[in-house]
Amino acid sequence: MSIENIEKRKTPIFHYGITIFLAATLFVCVFSPDSKNPLDRLRQDWLGAKGPGNTTEEMEKLCTKNLVPPQPQESHDDNFTMMIRKAAMDDKRVILTEVNQAFSAPNSMLDLFLESFHNGEDNITHLLDHLVIVAMDQKAFEKCKSVHHYCYLHEDVGSDLSSENVYMSKAYIDLVWTKVRLWQLILEQGYSFLFTDIDVMWFRDPFRHISVYADLTIATDRFFGNPEDHSNHPNTGIVYAKPTEKNIEVLKYWREARQRFPTTNEQTVYHEIKYELSSKFDLKIQYVSTEYWGNFCQPNKNFTKLATFHPCCLVGLEKKIAQIKIMTEEWKKYKSISLKS
Numbered sequence: 650m651s652i653e654n655i656e657k658r659k660t661p662i663f664h665y666g667i668t669i670f671l672a673a674t675l676f677v678c679v680f681s682p683d684s685k686n687p688l689d690r691l692r693q694d695w696l697g698a699k700g701p702g703n704t705t706e707e708m709e710k711l712c713t714k715n716l717v718p719p720q721p722q723e724s725h726d727d728n729f730t731m732m733i734r735k736a737a738m739d740d741k742r743v744i745l746t747e748v749n750q751a752f753s754a755p756n757s758m759l760d761l762f763l764e765s766f767h768n769g770e771d772n773i774t775h776l777l778d779h780l781v782i783v784a785m786d787q788k789a790f791e792k793c794k795s796v797h798h799y800c801y802l803h804e805d806v807g808s809d810l811s812s813e814n815v816y817m818s819k820a821y822i823d824l825v826w827t828k829v830r831l832w833q834l835i836l837e838q839g840y841s842f843l844f845t846d847i848d849v850m851w852f853r854d855p856f857r858h859i860s861v862y863a864d865l866t867i868a869t870d871r872f873f874g875n876p877e878d879h880s881n882h883p884n885t886g887i888v889y890a891k892p893t894e895k896n897i898e899v900l901k902y903w904r905e906a907r908q909r910f911p912t913t914n915e916q917t918v919y920h921e922i923k924y925e926l927s928s929k930f931d932l933k934i935q936y937v938s939t940e941y942w943g944n945f946c947q948p949n950k951n952f953t954k955l956a957t958f959h960p961c962c963l964v965g966l967e968k969k970i971a972q973i974k975i976m977t978e979e980w981k982k983y984k985s986i987s988l989k990s
């Protein structure tokens with residue numbers, strides 16, 4: 650049969666048929682129930698506005714996800730990564746911390762934490778422009794928004810995370826594991842993070858103690874002189890990670906290892922798997938001396954060196970706050986003396 654014959658056989662009714670079929674397909678594409686995401690809808694509307702293709706095959710392409718970049722599954726995560734993007738420095742670094750109701754009460758950790766930047770040396774207040782605070786409950790979120798620009802409400806957590814979580818309680822353990830998930834999300838977006846516990850006081854810029862050599866940089870409770878030695882006692886109250894594929898795999902492995910050590914926090918699991926991590930992934934880890942990232946477990950307290958101070962090895966929120974206040978006064982005294990001299 651020649652092409653001419655086919656052309657002749659096409660009746661107007663046949664044309665209407667095709668038009669109706671195409672219109673129906675387009676309708677299904679744009680208003681299909683799986684386009685819950687408004688962004689998705691927008692994209693499809695935009696494609697629709699360009700006009701349908703000429704064949705049903707092209708129409709089907711509009712329906713498939715081939716043309717649309719893959720959509721992240723959880724919209725909570727969308728909001729989180731959007732905030733990370735906004736808060737990041739030019740070189741894609743962000744600072745991350747977590748807070749709950751107890752730690753965000755007036756004159757509690759959140760206030761002390763933010764204040765420490767203003768009392769810092771080397772003008773570290775600008776680092777606050779790159780800090781994302783993850784609030785673990787509504788009260789902490791409200792408080793955060795009243796004192797800081799980048800606050801993210803984490804809503805996916807099962808346990809009640811608003812109280813001062815007893816060390817190693819279920820709520821406490823859930824809390825520490827959500828942070829590892831957020832770390833992974835940040836790296837997957839191509840950003841590096843410096844995670845800091847909310848009770849770490851910042852005196853100077855801690856980035857000065859992170860080398861480009863290491864994949865992961867971790868604070869210590871006790872430091873024995875060699876930054877690469879796993880026998881240093883790690884403390885995940887401050888962690889820095891480069892945005893590499895290797896580190897993403899490492900965090901996945903770390904999170905999965907939780908199942909092997911149930912009812913254990915992320916720091917203890919890290920301690921259990923650190924040799925596995927170095928050998929499996931050829932992971933380069935740098936442990937930071939307590940001279941620079943200080944604490945009460947191995948107090949050095951030489952203010953000419955100290956960048957941060959973490960009241961670990963002290964139990965109880967009240968006690969920590971009291972000690973931090975003493976420390977802050979000492980630091981201010983040091984600063985005023987060193988300014989005069």
Ligand SMILES: *[C@@H]1O[C@H](CO)[C@@H](O)[C@H](O)[C@H]1NC(C)=O
Nearest residue numbers: 699700701702703704707708
């Ligand atoms: C549809 O067909 C017309 C005429 O054959 C052609 O010029 C046009 O490029 C086609 N459009 C698409 C989207 O393929």
Ligand SMILES: *[C@@H]1O[C@H](CO)[C@@H](O)[C@H](O)[C@H]1NC(C)=O
Nearest residue numbers: 723724725726727728802804
């Ligand atoms: C994401 O952010 C928008 C705008 O800030 C907000 O309206 C929406 O509820 C957030 N969605 C989720 C799932 O957190």
Ligand SMILES: *[C@@H]1O[C@H](CO)[C@@H](O)[C@H](O)[C@H]1NC(C)=O
Nearest residue numbers: 770771772773774775776778
């Ligand atoms: C500290 O940084 C802020 C913001 O970047 C700037 O406005 C201020 O002038 C700086 N202060 C000093 C003493 O460098």
Ligand SMILES: *[C@@H]1O[C@H](CO)[C@@H](O)[C@H](O)[C@H]1NC(C)=O
Nearest residue numbers: 940949950951952953954955
């Ligand atoms: C503190 O550190 C500085 C700089 O390294 C050093 O010169 C000084 O001796 C130290 N002070 C004490 C008391 O160890």
